[in-house]
Amino acid sequence: MSELYPAEVLINSATGAVSPATGRYAKHLSELGGIFSNADAWSRTIREENDPLIYEVLEYKQEGSDLFFGTTTMQPGKIGDEFYMTRGHFHEDRTKGEVYNTLSGQGLLLLEDRQGRSSTIEMREGSSAFIPPDWAHRSINCGPAPLVFTWFCSVAAGHDYGQILQQGMRKLVIERNGEIEVVANPKFD
Amino acid sequence: MSELYPAEVLINSATGAVSPATGRYAKHLSELGGIFSNADAWSRTIREENDPLIYEVLEYKQEGSDLFFGTTTMQPGKIGDEFYMTRGHFHEDRTKGEVYNTLSGQGLLLLEDRQGRSSTIEMREGSSAFIPPDWAHRSINCGPAPLVFTWFCSVAAGHDYGQILQQGMRKLVIERNGEIEVVANPKFD
Numbered sequence: 001m002s003e004l005y006p007a008e009v010l011i012n013s014a015t016g017a018v019s020p021a022t023g024r025y026a027k028h029l030s031e032l033g034g035i036f037s038n039a040d041a042w043s044r045t046i047r048e049e050n051d052p053l054i055y056e057v058l059e060y061k062q063e064g065s066d067l068f069f070g071t072t073t074m075q076p077g078k079i080g081d082e083f084y085m086t087r088g089h090f091h092e093d094r095t096k097g098e099v100y101n102t103l104s105g106q107g108l109l110l111l112e113d114r115q116g117r118s119s120t121i122e123m124r125e126g127s128s129a130f131i132p133p134d135w136a137h138r139s140i141n142c143g144p145a146p147l148v149f150t151w152f153c154s155v156a157a158g159h160d161y162g163q164i165l166q167q168g169m170r171k172l173v174i175e176r177n178g179e180i181e182v183v184a185n186p187k188f189d
Numbered sequence: 190m191s192e193l194y195p196a197e198v199l200i201n202s203a204t205g206a207v208s209p210a211t212g213r214y215a216k217h218l219s220e221l222g223g224i225f226s227n228a229d230a231w232s233r234t235i236r237e238e239n240d241p242l243i244y245e246v247l248e249y250k251q252e253g254s255d256l257f258f259g260t261t262t263m264q265p266g267k268i269g270d271e272f273y274m275t276r277g278h279f280h281e282d283r284t285k286g287e288v289y290n291t292l293s294g295q296g297l298l299l300l301e302d303r304q305g306r307s308s309t310i311e312m313r314e315g316s317s318a319f320i321p322p323d324w325a326h327r328s329i330n331c332g333p334a335p336l337v338f339t340w341f342c343s344v345a346a347g348h349d350y351g352q353i354l355q356q357g358m359r360k361l362v363i364e365r366n367g368e369i370e371v372v373a374n375p376k377f378d
Binding site for chain 2: 004005006007008009010011012013060062064065066067069095096097098099101109111119121122126127128129130131132133135150152153154
C-alpha cells in the first residue's frame with residue numbers, strides 16, 4: 001500500500017473546481033449518444049452548437065484509501081424537451097452506495113432499482129442525497145445555471161453503465177409548458 | 190439486510206441541522222475530562238458557565254448501507270489558552286478513512302498517525318479534508334463563531350478513543366498573544 005497523507009482539498013461551489021484534483025473527465029454531447037430520446041435534436045445540437053460540453057467530473061483520490069470524493073458540474077440545456085443529464089449508472093459493487101451534496105444550481109437526481117422502482121430527489125443548495133447500494137442514479141440539470149454537486153463514495157464501488165446505456169431509465173425528466181415533469185419512458189411500454 | 194431507500198437530507202450550513210437526522214449526541218464540557226491541559230480552568234468553566242455544550246454531532250444512517258454522513262457543530266471558546274476541541278480518535282477499523290467538508294466557521298483539523306507524525310489542515314468554508322485510514326483526527330474551533338462541518342465515512346469505521354483520551358495528541362492548539370499556535374504537548378516530552 002502506498003503512503004497515504006492528510007490533505008486539504010478546496011472546492012469551489014460555483015464552478016466545481018477541485019484543488020488539487022487527481023483526476024478529471026468531461027463528457028461532450030457527442031459522447032452521450034442514445035441517452036436522449038430525440039435523436040434528431042441530439043445530432044442537430046452537436047452540429048449547431050459545436051458538440052457542447054455537458055458535464056465534467058473532478059476527483060480527489062489517494063491510492064490505497066477506502067473513500068474518494070469529487071465534484072460533478074453540469075451545464076444547463078435541453079435536447080428536445082429533455083434536460084441535460086449524466087449517463088446514469090449502477091455501481092459495479094452492489095453493496096456500495098454514494099452521497100451527493102448539491103453546492104449550487106438546481107436539478108433532479110433520478111434513481112431506479114433492479115426491480116424497476118423509480119425515485120427522484122431534488123438537488124438544490126444545502127440538500128444531500130443518500131443513494132443506497134444498488135440503485136442506479138442519474139443527475140439532471142433542470143435550471144438555467146450550472147448544477148454543481150460533490151459526491152462521496154467507496155473507491156471499490158466502480159461503475160456499471162451497461163444496463164442504463166442500453167435501455168435507458170424508466171422515467172424521463174422533461175420541460176413541458178415551462179414546467180419540469182417526470183414522465184414514463186415510452187421505451188418501457 | 191433491511192430495505193434501503195433513496196432519501197433527501199437537508200443540511201443547514203450555519204447551524205449544522207440535519208433533517209431528517211437518525212442519530213445525535215452532544216458533548217458538554219464535563220464529559221471532556223482530561224483532554225484539556227489546564228484542569229483548573231476546565232473545572233472552573235464547568236462551574237461558572239454551567240457545564241457548557243462544546244459540540245454536537247448529528248448523523249444520517251440507514252441500517253445496511255456502507256456509508257453514512259452527518260455534521261459536527263462546535264461552539265467557540267477556550268479552556269485556559271486551548272481552544273474547544275473534540276475528543277479525537279482513531280478509527281477502530283484501521284483501513285477506513287474519512288472526509289470532512291467545512292460549511293462555516295474556522296478551525297484546525299489536527300491529525301496524528303501511529304508513528305507520531307502530526308499534521309494540521311485548515312478548516313474554513315469550501316475546504317475539504319482528506320483523512321487517511323489510521324490517522325487520528327481532532328477538530329478544533331479557533332474562531333469566534335460556531336465551526337460547522339459535514340463528515341462522510343464508512344459505517345464500519347468505528348471509533349477508537351482510548352489512546353488519545355489517555356495520552357492526548359502530540360500537539361496542542363492554543364491562542365498566544367492573539368495568535369493561533371500549534372505547539373508541542375509537554376506530556377510527550
